[in-house]
Amino acid sequence: MTESDYVYVTYIASTPQKVWDALTQPEFTRQYWEHDNVSDWKPGSTWEHRAVDGGKVDIVGKVVEFTPPKRMVITWASPAERDKPEAYSRVTLELEPTGSMVRLTVNHAGLIPGSNMHKGIQSGWPRVLSSLKSLLETGKPLETWAKAKSA
Amino acid sequence: MNPMDAIFKALADPSRRKLLDRLFASNGLTLGQLCERMDMSRQAVTQHLNVLEAANLVSTQWRGREKLHFLNPVPLQEVYDRWVRKFEQRGLKALNRLKQKLEGEAHD
Numbered sequence: 715m716t717e718s719d720y721v722y723v724t725y726i727a728s729t730p731q732k733v734w735d736a737l738t739q740p741e742f743t744r745q746y747w748e749h750d751n752v753s754d755w756k757p758g759s760t761w762e763h764r765a766v767d768g769g770k771v772d773i774v775g776k777v778v779e780f781t782p783p784k785r786m787v788i789t790w791a792s793p794a795e796r797d798k799p800e801a802y803s804r805v806t807l808e809l810e811p812t813g814s815m816v817r818l819t820v821n822h823a824g825l826i827p828g829s830n831m832h833k834g835i836q837s838g839w840p841r842v843l844s845s846l847k848s849l850l851e852t853g854k855p856l857e858t859w860a861k862a863k864s865a
Numbered sequence: 866m867n868p869m870d871a872i873f874k875a876l877a878d879p880s881r882r883k884l885l886d887r888l889f890a891s892n893g894l895t896l897g898q899l900c901e902r903m904d905m906s907r908q909a910v911t912q913h914l915n916v917l918e919a920a921n922l923v924s925t926q927w928r929g930r931e932k933l934h935f936l937n938p939v940p941l942q943e944v945y946d947r948w949v950r951k952f953e954q955r956g957l958k959a960l961n962r963l964k965q966k967l968e969g970e971a972h973d
Binding site: 720724821841843848856 | 868892893921924925926935937938939940941942943946
């Protein structure tokens with residue numbers, strides 16, 4: 715059960731509202747994730763993870779819970795598998811202020827072991843979170859994303 | 866302690882690296898499960914886990930009455946970006962591949 719369950723944590727010198735905006739507003743996500751996260755963010759609505767370059771939709775899902783700037787739960791699947799309920803995994807993002815930092819926890823659960831999505835998120839989340847931290851703390855994202863794509 | 870110092874300190878100990886390898890192989894383990902196959906007392910494992918948690922290399926979550934431990938590689942990504950990628954050149958990668966090939970699959 716927990717073998718396909720991941721808990722990623724990063725501490726970011728920022729405010730919960732800024733981290734929240736950086737996760738949910740395309741003009742921020744495109745800077746460190748090279749994707750636009752697009753939704754009206756109402757529980758029950760769909761959300762899409764669209765590549766900035768070309769607009770290809772790489773992830774689809776639904777908004778389950780949206781409590782700014784503390785906690786959101788979304789479902790997560792490849793668009794090719796959008797009609798298969800079992801292909802949807804679940805991502806819970808939690809923001810907690812700790813001193814002058816924000817503790818951001820990402821729990822990605824319910825992945826199908828050995829699936830491409832399972833493999834993808836393991837290299838994806840550390841890079842995304844590291845890049846987000848860099849953007850909010852220094853104004854610059856990491857280049858790892860672009861580098862990894864061209865490698 | 867500075868976060869980078871905490872990461873390197875945590876990684877300096879072979880038992881702690883072994884605990885990270887265990888979590889890489891099987892994520893979300895209890896203290897009891899982590900103690901299996903570790904040749905040391907439960908108390909010693911707890912202390913190592915505390916150091917790993919302080920360095921943010923291990924994250925924990927409660928599921929009912931069980932505290933589960935997860936590998937958190939995010940700080941390692943930061944180490945990579947700060948200490949590896951900056952110095953990396955194509956030539957170094959090629960050398961590394963050659964080294965791995967000559968030394969076989971053995972790694973620490």
